[in-house]
Amino acid sequence: MKTYSYGKQHITDEDIQSVVEVLKSPYLTCGPKVSKFEQAICDYTGAKYCVTVNSATSGLHIAMLAAGVGVGDEVITTPITFLASANCARYCGADVKFADIEKDTANIDPEEIKKHLSAKTKALVPVHFAGQSCDMERIAKIAKENNLIVVEDAAHAIGSEYKGSKVGSCKYSDMTVFSFHPVKTITTAEGGAVTTNDEALYKKLLAYRSHGMHHTQDWKYDMIELGFNYRMTDVQAALGISQMKKLAQFKKRRREIVDFYNKNLGLPHLIEREFSDACFHLYPVLVEEREAFYHNARKVGLNLQVHYIPVHTQPYYQTQGYKWGDYPNAEEYYNHCISLPLYPDLTDEDLQEIVKRIKEIL
Ligand SMILES: *Cc1c(COP(=O)(O)O)cnc(C)c1O
Numbered sequence: 001m002k003t004y005s006y007g008k009q010h011i012t013d014e015d016i017q018s019v020v021e022v023l024k025s026p027y028l029t030c031g032p033k034v035s036k037f038e039q040a041i042c043d044y045t046g047a048k049y050c051v052t053v054n055s056a057t058s059g060l061h062i063a064m065l066a067a068g069v070g071v072g073d074e075v076i077t078t079p080i081t082f083l084a085s086a087n088c089a090r091y092c093g094a095d096v097k098f099a100d101i102e103k104d105t106a107n108i109d110p111e112e113i114k115k116h117l118s119a120k121t122k123a124l125v126p127v128h129f130a131g132q133s134c135d136m137e138r139i140a141k142i143a144k145e146n147n148l149i150v151v152e153d154a155a156h157a158i159g160s161e162y163k164g165s166k167v168g169s170c171k172y173s174d175m176t177v178f179s180f181h182p183v184k185t186i187t188t189a190e191g192g193a194v195t196t197n198d199e200a201l202y203k204k205l206l207a208y209r210s211h212g213m214h215h216t217q218d219w220k221y222d223m224i225e226l227g228f229n230y231r232m233t234d235v236q237a238a239l240g241i242s243q244m245k246k247l248a249q250f251k252k253r254r255r256e257i258v259d260f261y262n263k264n265l266g267l268p269h270l271i272e273r274e275f276s277d278a279c280f281h282l283y284p285v286l287v288e289e290r291e292a293f294y295h296n297a298r299k300v301g302l303n304l305q306v307h308y309i310p311v312h313t314q315p316y317y318q319t320q321g322y323k324w325g326d327y328p329n330a331e332e333y334y335n336h337c338i339s340l341p342l343y344p345d346l347t348d349e350d351l352q353e354i355v356k357r358i359k360e361i362l
Contacts, residue, residue: 001300001301002077002301002350002353003076003301003302003303004085004301004302004303004341004350004354005303005304005305005341006183006282006303006305006339006340006342007081007182007183007184007305007339007341007342007343008182008183008216008343008345009182009183009187009216009343010246010250010344010345011187011262011313012242012246014242015239015243015274016244017232018150018239018241018242019235019237019238019239019242021181021238022178022234022235022238023235025075025179025234027127028121028233028234028235029155029231029232029233029234029235030234031232031234032234033165033234033235033237033238033241034052034232034233034234034237036241037052037193037232037237037240037241037244038050038051038052038193038240038283040240040241041168041178041193041242042195042243043243044166044168045121045166045167045168045170045176045195045199046165046166046168046169046171046245047168047169047170047176047195047196048088048197048199048202048207049195049196049197049201049202050193050194050195051191051193051194051197051202051205051206052191052192052193052210052231052232052237052240053191053194053209053230053231054180054191054192054194054230054231054232054236055181055190055191055192055202055230056084056089056153056155056177056178056179056180056189056192057088057192057195058176058179058192058209058228058230059177059178059179059192059194059230060084060085060087060088060151060153060319061091061124061208061228061230062096062204062205062208062230062250063088063151063175063177063194063196063205064076064088064089064091064093064123064145064151064207065209065225066175066201066204066205067121067122067123067174068122068148068149068325069089069092069094069098069122069149070094071093071094071098072090072091072093072094072120073091073092073094073095073120073122073123073191074089074095074096074097074118074120074121074122074285075088075094075095075096075121075122075123075124075125075162076096076097076098076099076113076116076117076121076123076124076125077089077096077097077098077099077108077124077125077126077127077153077311078089078098078099078100078101078107078108078126078127078129078311078322079098079100079101079128079311079312079313079330080101080106080127080307080308080310080311080330080333081127081129081153081308081311081328082155082308083151083311083314084153084155085125085127086098086125086224086317088125089125089149090225094123095105095120095320096119096166096317096320097116097121098116098311098312098326098327098330099112099113099115099116100112100328100329100330101129101282101327101329102329102341103259103329103332103333104270104271105129105132105270105273106129106130106270106284106333106337107126107127107128107129107134107135107271108126108127108134108139109329110135110142110281111140112325114142115136117146118268119148119190119254120151122148122149123148123149123150123151123318124142124143124149124150124151125143125149125151125152125153125156126139126150126152126153127152127153127156128152128154128156128157128160128283129156130156130270130278130280130283130307131156131159131160131185131254131278131279131280131281131282131349132142132157132158132160132270132272132273132276132278132280132283133157133160133161133162133167133209133276133278134152134297135222135273135275136152136162136163136171136173137163137172137186137275139172139173140172142172143173149174149175150173150174150175150326151173151174151175151177152167152168152170152171152173152176152177152180152362153177154167154176155167155177155178155179155181155184155192155208155280156179156185156281156282157178157279158178158184158185158186158278158279159185159247159248159250159251159279159283160276160277160278161276161278161284162237162275162276162277162352163275163279167283168195169195169198170195170197171234173197173205174198174201175196175198175201176194176195176196176246177192177193178192178193178194179191179192179193180192180236180243183353184281185238185247185250185254185281186240186243186244186250187240187243187244187280188236188237188241188243188299189236190236191232192232192338193297198321200312203220203313204225207224207225207227207312208225208227208228208230209227209228209230209231210228210229210231211228211229212226212227212232212328213222213223213227213345236324238240240356247279249344250279250344251279253344253346254279254280254281254342254343254344255278255279255280257280257342257346258283258284258342260278260348260355261283261285261351261355262311263341264351264355265355265358265359267287267358268285268286269283269284269286270283276326280342281342282289282307283339283340283341283343284337284338284339284340285338285339285340286335286336286337286338286361287336287338288317288336290306290337290338291337293338293361293362294306294338296361297338297357297358299361299362300357300360300361301357302340302354303340303341304338304339304340304341304359305338305339306334306338306339307309307337308334308335309334310327310330310334312326312327314332314333314337321352333352338345340354341354354356
């Protein structure tokens with residue numbers, strides 16, 4: 001029996017060739033492919049600057065540092081996300097505040113953000129869940145009125161648009177972070193990128209990525225801030241350049257799959273707002289008996305995943321004062337959600353087969 005998981009990379013011979021070429025070249029890292037990939041992301045998103053990194057987690061960390069987030073500050077994000085959206089604030093010693101989600105999109109609710117603002121709030125980290133942009137105009141307005149930095153966690157959302165602007169353009173934010181982990185829309189194996197239109201932030205991101213070093217003259221450099229080695233390699237960047245060329249095709253196929261499920265499954269799913277043109281990363285549905293559904297799906301060859309266990313309920317965040325019951329919409333969503341297979345390699349026959357198997361176990 002053919003098995004299906006919720007997500008999978010799409011790698012072609014052309015991708016493989018581009019990686020092999022780098023392996024035969026003089027530069028495995030810190031070479032021309034990294035700048036070329038960064039330029040490709042700028043060209044695509046319309047952002048002025050891009051800094052690639054070795055993961056979106058690293059990207060979120062240096063975005064927080066560049067934003068000046070530190071001890072005594074608070075950062076607001078959503079509980080329905082991967083751990084890194086919250087952890088990046090903790091790496092800098094800041095406290096995490098969560099704001100509950102909208103039931104119909106599972107994105108952070110701007111009205112909920114307002115409830116958690118305080119004099120200590122320094123930054124907002126909205127997450128474009130499943131690929132659909134948050135309502136960035138409303139989030140930008142809250143940020144402006146309260147003098148906050150906005151870092152978009154766009155790990156799910158390369159290729160997506162909000163009100164006609166590409167996610168990553170930073171039209172409504174200070175920085176945007178992408179992930180190129182293999183389950184995401186394009187991949188560099190591990191990898192990420194931060195975009196911004198602000199030159200000062202750009203320079204800080206560059207420094208934090210590479211030990212806080214600032215080249216002065218000849219062999220000389222000054223280490224100004226405490227940075228890291230978060231650099232992407234040229235091997236990864238070459239794969240990224242090659243994958244970017246297929247982004248439009250990936251986006252088209254991902255939407256076809258979502259439309260197919262919407263039409264043929266009849267299961268409750270997230271809705272897409274007027275302002276969004278999403279490049280979908282996930283297709284979560286809501287089922288009555290999620291535990292049973294998960295196990296029955298495995299029996300018919302569907303290896304599905306739950307996105308996400310609400311971050312505030314993790315044992316670590318419980319030590320930070322959170323508990324089950326704090327965010328009812330997020331918890332209700334979590335109790336019923338499960339993500340179906342969504343990746344460009346799925347054929348029309350695969351989709352028919354997946355829908356057939358799901359109907360068997362419902
Ligand atoms: C995958 C993911 C990350 C982390 O990305 P890595 O590249 O694996 O570090 C961060 N935020 C969200 C929402 C993600 O889905």
